[in-house]
Amino acid sequence: MSEAGNETRFLHAIEMGLGAWQWGDRVVWGYGQTHTDKDIRESFDVSLNLGVRFVDTAEVYGSGYSERLLGQFLKELDQPVLVATKYFPWPWRLTKGFIPWALKASLERLGLDSVDLYQVHWPSPLMSPETMMEGMAECVKRGWARTVGISNFGEKHMLRAYTTLGRHGIPLASNQVHYSLLNREVEKNGTLARCKELGIRLIAYSPLEKGLLTGKYSSQNPPPGLRGSQYIDLLKKLPPVINLLQEIGLKHGDKTVSQVALNWLICKGALPIPGAKSARQAELNAGGAGWRLTDEEVARLDEATDNIREYRKN
Numbered sequence: 001m002s003e004a005g006n007e008t009r010f011l012h013a014i015e016m017g018l019g020a021w022q023w024g025d026r027v028v029w030g031y032g033q034t035h036t037d038k039d040i041r042e043s044f045d046v047s048l049n050l051g052v053r054f055v056d057t058a059e060v061y062g063s064g065y066s067e068r069l070l071g072q073f074l075k076e077l078d079q080p081v082l083v084a085t086k087y088f089p090w091p092w093r094l095t096k097g098f099i100p101w102a103l104k105a106s107l108e109r110l111g112l113d114s115v116d117l118y119q120v121h122w123p124s125p126l127m128s129p130e131t132m133m134e135g136m137a138e139c140v141k142r143g144w145a146r147t148v149g150i151s152n153f154g155e156k157h158m159l160r161a162y163t164t165l166g167r168h169g170i171p172l173a174s175n176q177v178h179y180s181l182l183n184r185e186v187e188k189n190g191t192l193a194r195c196k197e198l199g200i201r202l203i204a205y206s207p208l209e210k211g212l213l214t215g216k217y218s219s220q221n222p223p224p225g226l227r228g229s230q231y232i233d234l235l236k237k238l239p240p241v242i243n244l245l246q247e248i249g250l251k252h253g254d255k256t257v258s259q260v261a262l263n264w265l266i267c268k269g270a271l272p273i274p275g276a277k278s279a280r281q282a283e284l285n286a287g288g289a290g291w292r293l294t295d296e297e298v299a300r301l302d303e304a305t306d307n308i309r310e311y312r313k314n
């Protein structure tokens with residue numbers, strides 16, 4: 001295995017990460033209203049203190065503000081943090097040369113010489129996985145990215161990315177996809193199984209289904225803003241799932257609904273990266289790791305959520 005091959009191992013050792021989409025995002029997350037830089041800093045500090053040292057950001061989060069904020073935090077830190085960021089394939093940046101160029105700008109915002117994981121944020125009908133991976137390989141060769149990942153890639157595109165990177169002796173480190181008890185598409189369409197087979201770490205985004213799997217929202221009390229309309233149907237099906245999460249949590253020394261939901265993902269072999277708007281949320285989320293549900297509990301949660309939505313076949 002090449003040096004880059006050995007490098008991907010660190011991702012498999014991480015149980016839990018911290019999502020940084022909330023850092024500066026006003027449209028979905030209400031940055032400036034529901035949380036401020038102080039809350040973000042506190043959630044970051046609490047996470048580190050509780051052993052969560054992997055932060056997932058992107059150049060588009062808060063139009064670069066999320067990366068800038070993380071850069072500020074890192075400057076004041078004397079302990080290592082693993083940093084993942086992402087390239088967005090905007091229609092005006094579709095040749096491979098744009099990828100190292102965009103990473104350079106991310107590195108400047110982050111105040112770093114390299115990131116631990118550089119991911120392509122979304123596939124694009126205008127840019128092939130091969131072109132994307134040529135650009136990503138260049139980032140590794142320049143020493144600006146330790147490892148390469150993709151995000152929102154289905155199995156076929158993932159295999160094309162895997163093969164292209166393989167020609168450069170670079171393993172595909174991760175695929176970051178939507179995965180929670182309320183969205184099990186990656187289990188049903190084979191992506192999770194394929195990731196395991198190929199040693200690709202599956203990173204689970206929106207692991208709390210944007211707050212639904214915390215028990216605080218219901219049809220009578222929907223989440224604010226865009227999330228409220230996005231989840232009208234799902235909220236109606238939520239109560240039995242929350243009841244079961246509560247029941248299981250009680251058997252594990254009073255674990256919360258969100259902690260059980262995150263632990264279910266860990267048991268499935270995924271790496272959850274919940275977002276947090278406060279120190280308290282970050283503290284609770286960190287408590288989703290470091291223990292395990294029983295196989296029987298995982299099976300009960302599977303059964304309770306099997307038919308919660310329809311899944312496409314690949």
Ligand SMILES: NC(=O)c1ccc[n+]([C@@H]2O[C@H](COP(=O)([O-])OP(=O)(O)OC[C@H]3O[C@@H](n4cnc5c(N)ncnc54)[C@H](OP(=O)(O)O)[C@@H]3O)[C@@H](O)[C@H]2O)c1
Pocket residue numbers: 018019020021022029034056057121151152176177204205206207208209210211212214216223258273274275276277280281282284285
């Ligand atoms: N690659 C991609 O395309 C993609 C897409 C989406 C997300 N992501 C990444 O994945 C990360 C996580 O996903 P996400 O932010 O969409 O959703 P999430 O982690 O499922 O939910 C985060 C939200 O849930 C609420 N929350 C979190 N912990 C809580 C707790 N312990 N108790 C009560 N409420 C809690 C907070 O919102 P409220 O307090 O407002 O309810 C928080 O903003 C993002 O930050 C980002 O890094 C990537």
